[in-house]
Amino acid sequence: MNLVDCRDKCLRNCSCVAYANSDIRGEGSGCALWFGDLNDLRILPDAGQDLYIRVPASELDNLETNAELMDHIKEKQEEDPELLLYDLSVIAFCTDNFSDKNKLGEGGFGSVFKGTLENGQRIAVKRLLTGYGQGIKEFKNEITSIAKLQHRNCIKLQGYCIQNEEKVLIYEYMPNKSLDAFIFGTKSRI
Numbered sequence: 001m002n003l004v005d006c007r008d009k010c011l012r013n014c015s016c017v018a019y020a021n022s023d024i025r026g027e028g029s030g031c032a033l034w035f036g037d038l039n040d041l042r043i044l045p046d047a048g049q050d051l052y053i054r055v056p057a058s059e060l061d062n063l064e065t066n067a068e069l070m071d072h073i074k075e076k077q078e079e080d081p082e083l084l085l086y087d088l089s090v091i092a093f094c095t096d097n098f099s100d101k102n103k104l105g106e107g108g109f110g111s112v113f114k115g116t117l118e119n120g121q122r123i124a125v126k127r128l129l130t131g132y133g134q135g136i137k138e139f140k141n142e143i144t145s146i147a148k149l150q151h152r153n154c155i156k157l158q159g160y161c162i163q164n165e166e167k168v169l170i171y172e173y174m175p176n177k178s179l180d181a182f183i184f185g186t187k188s189r190i
Helices: 003-011 057-061 066-077 088-094 136-148 179-184
Strands: 016-023 029-035 103-107 110-116 122-128 157-163 166-172
Touching (some): 003 016, 003 029, 088 110, 088 122, 088 166, 136 166
Antiparallel strands (some): 016 029, 103 110, 157 166
8 A cells, every 4th residue: 555545544534643654564565544642653763654643723723833743743742752552453463362372361450461563572461351440531540650650670561552442551571470470379489
């Protein structure tokens, strides 16, 4: 799909906020569409791919120049530049549709699955139970709090997904089980 087709596809969907023409696994070009907040923007020091953002005309009225628009976008990005917003279809693909063979465990708030991103990076996906009483605003606040409280000795929150009733947290994958297995397991090693 070329850039013009990608743009047209985005413009046909009123929920689409941005699009990019991307190379998919070195096999050809594709189209990436963004829906919702653009929390996954990054400034790359070297050449990267262009991202085209749809901006309502009402926002442009307040901005005098393209430079001011870019400053406005950078300002929004600086709130949390490292935390990525994933599409549920990507996470479902990475975990083989939340397959039981990829299930690492479950608790009172949901289940945890292992998965692999397209770039080969392994992830742990915590799929929260639907209807456990937390709204979107509270979930986003929790994500922000977790991201700000990162410590080098703890696993890193890499992203999240909020789509329909689904709320998902994406962490780096640690292959040797969780710490509670060592602390509370029958053969405590600590």
